[in-house]
Amino acid sequence: MNFFERLTKIDRRVIYLILTIFVIMPFFLKFRIPQNIMPQTQRLFDFIEALNPDDNKAVLISFDYTPQTMPECHPMAMSILTHCLKKKIPVICVSFDPQAPGLAIEALDNVVKSLNEGAKTREDSVIYGRDYVYLGWKSGRIAALLEMGEKISSVFPRDYHNNYTDSLPLMQKIKNYRDISIGIILAAADYPQEWLMYAQARYGLKLGAGLTAVMAPKYYPFLQTGQLSGMIPGMKGAAEYENLLLKYGYTKDTGRAETGMNSQTLIHLLIIVLIIMGNIGYFATKKVSRFKKRSKDL
Amino acid sequence: MSPDPWIWIGAFLTLMIFSFLYKDNPFYKFAEHLFVGVANGYYIVFYWHQALKPNLYEPLKAGEFIYLIPLLLGLLYFTRFIPKFGWLVRIPLGFMIGWGAGVSIPANIQAFIFRQIEGTVLTPNVFVNFWEGIWALVILFGVLCTVIYFFFSTEQRGLLKFSTRLGIIFIMLGFGASFGYTVMARVSLLIGRIQFLLGPWLGLIK
Numbered sequence: 252m253n254f255f256e257r258l259t260k261i262d263r264r265v266i267y268l269i270l271t272i273f274v275i276m277p278f279f280l281k282f283r284i285p286q287n288i289m290p291q292t293q294r295l296f297d298f299i300e301a302l303n304p305d306d307n308k309a310v311l312i313s314f315d316y317t318p319q320t321m322p323e324c325h326p327m328a329m330s331i332l333t334h335c336l337k338k339k340i341p342v343i344c345v346s347f348d349p350q351a352p353g354l355a356i357e358a359l360d361n362v363v364k365s366l367n368e369g370a371k372t373r374e375d376s377v378i379y380g381r382d383y384v385y386l387g388w389k390s391g392r393i394a395a396l397l398e399m400g401e402k403i404s405s406v407f408p409r410d411y412h413n414n415y416t417d418s419l420p421l422m423q424k425i426k427n428y429r430d431i432s433i434g435i436i437l438a439a440a441d442y443p444q445e446w447l448m449y450a451q452a453r454y455g456l457k458l459g460a461g462l463t464a465v466m467a468p469k470y471y472p473f474l475q476t477g478q479l480s481g482m483i484p485g486m487k488g489a490a491e492y493e494n495l496l497l498k499y500g501y502t503k504d505t506g507r508a509e510t511g512m513n514s515q516t517l518i519h520l521l522i523i524v525l526i527i528m529g530n531i532g533y534f535a536t537k538k539v540s541r542f543k544k545r546s547k548d549l
Numbered sequence: 550m551s552p553d554p555w556i557w558i559g560a561f562l563t564l565m566i567f568s569f570l571y572k573d574n575p576f577y578k579f580a581e582h583l584f585v586g587v588a589n590g591y592y593i594v595f596y597w598h599q600a601l602k603p604n605l606y607e608p609l610k611a612g613e614f615i616y617l618i619p620l621l622l623g624l625l626y627f628t629r630f631i632p633k634f635g636w637l638v639r640i641p642l643g644f645m646i647g648w649g650a651g652v653s654i655p656a657n658i659q660a661f662i663f664r665q666i667e668g669t670v671l672t673p674n675v676f677v678n679f680w681e682g683i684w685a686l687v688i689l690f691g692v693l694c695t696v697i698y699f700f701f702s703t704e705q706r707g708l709l710k711f712s713t714r715l716g717i718i719f720i721m722l723g724f725g726a727s728f729g730y731t732v733m734a735r736v737s738l739l740i741g742r743i744q745f746l747l748g749p750w751l752g753l754i755k
Contacts, residue, residue, distance in 0.1 A: 267570045274736075274743050278754045322741025323734065349595050390600040393652060448656035452664075464734035468727045475688070476668035478660070485730065486737040510754075511740040518736045 255539070258532025266525065273521050277513035284516045286509070291474055292491040295459045295481025298433060299331070300499070302340050308432040309341040309425045311456075313442065314355035315348040320439035320463050325358060326489035326508035327461035328437050330496055332362040332383075337501050341421050342383040343431070345407070347392040347442060352411065355385055379412075380419040387411035396445060400428045400454035428456040433480060437461040443470065447478055461488070486511055551750050560750040563742050691719040 252260070299310065312331060316324035335342045344359065346352050363377045370376040377383065386407035389395045395406045403426065404416040416422050424430065434456050436443045443460045450456040457480050460470060464485025473479040483492055489508035496502045551557065565580035608616045622644060628637040669692050676682035697709065698716030705713050747754045 264571060270739075271743070274740055275747070278743075278747055319738060322737045322744070349592060349599070388599050390596075390604070393649075397652070448653065448660045452656050452659040464730040464737065465727075467730050468723065472665060472668065476664050478664055485733050486740070487733065507744060511737065511744065514740050514743075515733065515736055519732070522732060 253539075255532045255535035258528050259536060261525075261528075269521065270518060273517045274514040277517060278510070282513065284513050286487070286490055286494060286512055288491045288495065289484075289488065291471075291479075291482040291484065292488045292495070293481075294474075295435075295483060296334070296492060296495045298457075298459065298480050299334050299338070299340070302335075302338065302432050304339040304341075306432065307424055308430055309343045309421065310335045311431045311434040312342060312344045313434065313436045313438070313446070314344060314346045314351040314358070315442040316354065316437055316439040316463070317348060317350040318354065321354065322507070322511060323463045323486045323489060324437050324439060324461060325354065326486070326506050327483050327492060328355075328358040329362055329506060330489065330492040331435060331437075331461070332358060333366070334492075334496060334501055336362065336366055336377050336382060339382070340432075341381075341425070343403070343421070343425060344383065344385040346388040347395070348438075348440070349388060352388050356411070359383065359385060380414070381421055384416075384419050384421050385411045386416065392442075393445060393449060396449040397453065400450065400456075402427055428454045431456060433457045433459055435459040435461060438466070439463050441466070443473075443479075447473065451478060459483075486515060550752055553749075556749050560746055563746060567742075690715075695719050 302308070302310070310331075312328070314328065316328075332342060344355055346355055363379075363383070366377045386403070387410060389406055398406045404422060407416050410416055410419065428434075428450060434446060434450060436446050436458065438460065439462075443458070443462070446456075446458055451458055458478065459481045460479055461483040462470060462485070464487070467482070467484035467488075470479060470482055474482055483489060486508050490505070490512040493502070493505040493509045497505055562580050562583070565576040568574055569577040605616055605620060609620070622641045625637050625641045628634040669689055671685055671689055675685040694712050694716035696716075697712040698720065700709075703709065744754070
């Protein structure tokens with residue numbers, strides 16, 4: 252087997268091993284590959300940044316991702332929650348994916364805990380029911396999305412913690428989509444499509460999305476038409492949002508997505524090199540075999 | 550290293566699943582079967598506590614007998630298992646298809662057809678900014694060429710052939726973008742697991 256044939260027949264286990272080394276390396280070498288901010292992430296950040304807490308409108312976050320997509324969507328959730336709650340913009344959270352409630356609670360608990368560590372007064376603190384609520388999961392999401400345009404508490408009569416929704420101070424101000432400044436869907440499946448169809452087309456709710464990278468290309472047309480006010484695509488988008496929070500002074504450090512992006516960039520470079528090597532090997536062996544065949548014919 | 554036994558279980562199950570990358574083995578099979586079982590158990594308990602109990606069992610218990618109608622409609626799905634009464638499944642299916650079509654067709658047309666056509670049509674506002682104008686032309690051109698590519702009623706010759714060739718380039722660009730994003734997504738999942746193993750389990754990173 253010559254060199255070019257070897258290039259086309261690298262054992263997949265060797266590739267996995269190199270890949271794993273490339274993922275682990277950046278965590279210990281402490282270097283940083285600079286990331287640019289893509290316009291879609293900047294648009295969502297700017298939208299939230301422009302919100303005024305005195306408008307008495309809330310941001311609605313729909314947690315619709317699953318544990319396996321946590322590395323992509325969880326940092327987005329943490330960043331958006333931090334951004335809104337630090338700006339004193341109330342947040343209402345819901346879920347339509349059965350695997351999401353545990354993740355939503357974890358994200359809320361972590362963000363609220365870290366924000367309350369620095370709070371000195373009750374006014375500074377982030378308080379459940381006043382600043383944020385989690386209404387839990389609901390089945391039959393199409394009917395729920397339509398009904399929420401009329402009255403949110405009729406879809407979620409009780410919140411996740413079994414409190415009567417109408418008894419929560421925040422929910423006494425927020426009745427339906429008219430009181431929501433933007434709905435942000437953090438999804439690992441096609442949930443944003445239904446929000447676009449039912450919450451936006453019918454009730455005119457402004458929407459943003461935090462999506463897994465696999466889903467992102469499908470939603471670019473909705474950015475172009477303005478149906479989505481912004482989008483955070485995959486771990487890259489999450490890292491960009493973390494950087495924006497750091498730049499604008501909302502956080503003192505970036506989070507997990509930014510740390511992961513160094514590995515991500517190295518892996519992409521590795522994959523490009525492997526594709527080039529594979530192609531060189533393929534064309535070179537093809538040329539050699541064609542030459543051998545021709546000389547045999549002669 | 551973490552003192553939490555659940556972190557250890559998570560770490561070992563992760564390694565068992567990764568062992569498949571070397572070759573299929575009993576550890577991988579064990580983790581896979583365990584996952585299927587746990588996932589099923591989770592869904593059964595979750596749907597009982599979050600859907601059936603609050604939306605059906607409790608209202609019925611409180612004497613709201615109107616809920617017998619959706620219960621009956623739901624139960625009719627199971628008549629598929631009794632050949633003699635199998636035709637009864639058409640009642641809930643008809644109900645769902647009628648409701649689903651009625652609700653989704655207008656919303657679909659409005660959100661995905663009208664708005665997308667609006668986004669493709671050129672208006673004078675688009676040309677206020679030079680580059681926006683150029684990209685709007687590219688989008689219009691791309692949409693037309695891609696649609697022509699799927700026009701199979703006439704033999705593709707002359708201008709039609711040229712347009713379909715351009716159409717396939719736009720389609721390939723779309724596939725390329727999707728592939729790039731898919732690679733990023735899959736690598737992100739690997740990074741997430743490695744972060745878990747190095748962080749919460751081994752305590753080597755923050």
